Amino acid sequence: MAIVAQSSKFSIYGRPVLAWGVGLMFFFPIFWMVLTSFKTDADAVKPENLIFFTPTLENYLNMTENYDYWRFARNSVISAVSATIFTLFVSVPAAYAMAFNPTRATKDVLMWMLSTKMLPAAAVLYPMIFLAKGIGLYDTHILVITVLSLINLPIAVWMLFTYFKEIPKDIIEAGKMDGVNTWGEIKEILVPLAWGGIASTALLVFIFCWNEAYWTVRLTTIDAATLSKLIEGNRAPEGLFFGRLSAVSTAAVGPIVVLGWFCQKQLVQGLTFGAVK
Amino acid sequence: MSDRKLPRLLQTPAVLLLLVWMLVPLGMTLYFSFIRYVLNSLRRPEWTTPSLSNWRGFGNYEFVLKSKDFVLAIQNSLFIVCSILFLTVILGILIAVLINKSFPGQGIVRVLLISPFFVMPAVNAVLWINMILDPVLGLQGIAVAGINDLLEGLRQMPVLGGFFSLWPEFEPISFRATQTSAIAVIMMVTWQWTPFAVLIFMTSLQSEDQQQKEAAVLDGAGTWSQFRFLTLPHLGRPIAIVVMIQAIFHLSLYAEIEIVSRGNGNKNLPYLIGEFANNNIGAASATGIFAVILANIVAIFLLRMVGKTLME
Numbered sequence: 001m002a003i004v005a006q007s008s009k010f011s012i013y014g015r016p017v018l019a020w021g022v023g024l025m026f027f028f029p030i031f032w033m034v035l036t037s038f039k040t041d042a043d044a045v046k047p048e049n050l051i052f053f054t055p056t057l058e059n060y061l062n063m064t065e066n067y068d069y070w071r072f073a074r075n076s077v078i079s080a081v082s083a084t085i086f087t088l089f090v091s092v093p094a095a096y097a098m099a100f101n102p103t104r105a106t107k108d109v110l111m112w113m114l115s116t117k118m119l120p121a122a123a124v125l126y127p128m129i130f131l132a133k134g135i136g137l138y139d140t141h142i143l144v145i146t147v148l149s150l151i152n153l154p155i156a157v158w159m160l161f162t163y164f165k166e167i168p169k170d171i172i173e174a175g176k177m178d179g180v181n182t183w184g185e186i187k188e189i190l191v192p193l194a195w196g197g198i199a200s201t202a203l204l205v206f207i208f209c210w211n212e213a214y215w216t217v218r219l220t221t222i223d224a225a226t227l228s229k230l231i232e233g234n235r236a237p238e239g240l241f242f243g244r245l246s247a248v249s250t251a252a253v254g255p256i257v258v259l260g261w262f263c264q265k266q267l268v269q270g271l272t273f274g275a276v277k
Numbered sequence: 278m279s280d281r282k283l284p285r286l287l288q289t290p291a292v293l294l295l296l297v298w299m300l301v302p303l304g305m306t307l308y309f310s311f312i313r314y315v316l317n318s319l320r321r322p323e324w325t326t327p328s329l330s331n332w333r334g335f336g337n338y339e340f341v342l343k344s345k346d347f348v349l350a351i352q353n354s355l356f357i358v359c360s361i362l363f364l365t366v367i368l369g370i371l372i373a374v375l376i377n378k379s380f381p382g383q384g385i386v387r388v389l390l391i392s393p394f395f396v397m398p399a400v401n402a403v404l405w406i407n408m409i410l411d412p413v414l415g416l417q418g419i420a421v422a423g424i425n426d427l428l429e430g431l432r433q434m435p436v437l438g439g440f441f442s443l444w445p446e447f448e449p450i451s452f453r454a455t456q457t458s459a460i461a462v463i464m465m466v467t468w469q470w471t472p473f474a475v476l477i478f479m480t481s482l483q484s485e486d487q488q489q490k491e492a493a494v495l496d497g498a499g500t501w502s503q504f505r506f507l508t509l510p511h512l513g514r515p516i517a518i519v520v521m522i523q524a525i526f527h528l529s530l531y532a533e534i535e536i537v538s539r540g541n542g543n544k545n546l547p548y549l550i551g552e553f554a555n556n557n558i559g560a561a562s563a564t565g566i567f568a569v570i571l572a573n574i575v576a577i578f579l580l581r582m583v584g585k586t587l588m589e
Contacts, residue, residue, distance in 0.1 A: 026468065026472065115576045231397065252400055
């Protein structure tokens with residue numbers, strides 16, 4: 001009995017306190033970044049101004065005036081949105097084919113697709129730059145969008161496949177009876193039924209595109225540079241620059257973190273790859 | 278066209294795109310790895326354009342194997358990936374079990390916890406290494422200075438002062454140094470990916486068989502044996518997922534390594550390739566081929582482990 005009484009006491013007081021403690025601890029670095037973004041560079045490193053300080057918008061004004069924040073942000077939106085759409089255009093039909101008309105090779109094809117994700121980017125970076133410069137696509141939206149789509153394609157096919165697999169085949173077959181062709185099946189039956197799954201796949205791909213830094217930094221200079229490039233350019237190793245850095249960082253991750261909050265439930269379902277029910 | 282032919286053809290665009298994406302750059306990497314190819318050379322300008330007449334055979338591979346950084350980079354890659362996997366799985370299970378039962382504010386705690394996962398990796402690295410871990414200006418430096426000041430004050434006390442003067446001064450740790458930069462990388466990536474593990478484990482815990490648990494309690498099973506014999510086996514599949522997805526992402530870790538230490542004594546394979554690629558494309562490509570081989574070894578192992586459970 002002693003154990004039972006103890007554990008219930010833990011449930012009432014210990015669990016909430018501990019859980020809130022852990023939650024706040026994990027959130028603290030983000031909170032700290034946002035807080036620091038409202039300090040001047042000088043205030044940001046003074047111990048006496050850790051918590052109490054005069055808030056200022058100086059860093060944000062500076063960022064939009066001197067660093068051309070909106071151009072980077074616009075490029076990020078253009079590439080992430082287009083790459084997400086393109087990825088879905090290719091992956092929805094592929095996942096449809098694999099889920100409803102599997103062949104003996106389907107399983108191996110899926111495995112192979114995932115294994116292309118393990119190809120180290122660094123190993124093929126130089127040939128890519130060589131090719132891109134050769135065809136004159138270096139530092140263009142088209143190149144960034146293509147690369148972002150390709151690196152996310154395997155994950156998208158996997159996620160969609162696991163969602164589509166849950167849909168009873170009979171429903172799709174019923175459409176065939178009514179004389180609907182393949183495109184009709186996808187457009188009128190599959191997409192409405194699997195809307196939740198497609199939306200969460202799109203979200204995850206969008207987040208990965210937005211956060212991608214390896215390729216976007218190395219395949220762009222100015223014209224197609226995204227927010228990750230802006231961060232790269234603002235990470236001077238020493239000196240009084242915490243306020244400025246925090247403002248740029250907050251502006252770069254803010255939109256995606258807020259989006260993530262609203263969609264966390266769907267995202268979690270998608271990320272489990274159907275292996276966790 | 279037959280009933281099933283068109284539907285099956287629908288996967289060809291995806292397959293073809295990935296095939297090109299994999300084979301073309303990989304083929305070029307393989308080619309570059311067998312020739313002498315540098316970006317700048319005053320003495321041998323003919324080496325600056327890729328050509329078969331600069332054939333070097335396995336020379337680039339020998340050069341890479343002999344460089345002292347190579348073994349170090351492989352060790353470091355594995356050390357960093359394995360530490361992150363270990364920490365995120367353990368922390369993920371503990372936190373998932375903690376927040377799985379309902380308590381006031383559960384929804385908010387979930388939102389707070391998942392946030393790090395959405396942060397751009399480059400921002401993650403700059404944020405941690407500067408504002409949190411910097412030995413002077415970061416929170417670490419400020420905290421250590423504060424503790425030292427406090428101790429200094431205590432030493433002035435009449436009687437107890439003698440006791441406190443036995444205490445040493447605390448030294449802040451520089452996380453950009455050779456010995457510690459890997460730790461910093463592990464710390465920041467663990468912060469970012471533990472939320473991912475927590476959420477997957479939580480989803481899985483919600484489907485745990487409650488009746489089985491109640492039966493176990495009636496049989497007198499304690500909290501620990503419930504966890505050990507019911508919860509942990511139930512988490513087998515999710516653990517496999519967490520390990521596989523993270524391995525895919527962390528084997529190619531780059532931004533964090535570069536931002537923390539510029540690879541100072543803490544190179545992993547991708548970073549070493551980047552370093553070679555500053556001039557010696559031949560050596561960079563040979564290292565790239567080694568990295569592909571390493572990734573394939575890991576991939577075969579992981580896909581075997583996870584693949585079966587995924588396909589049912």
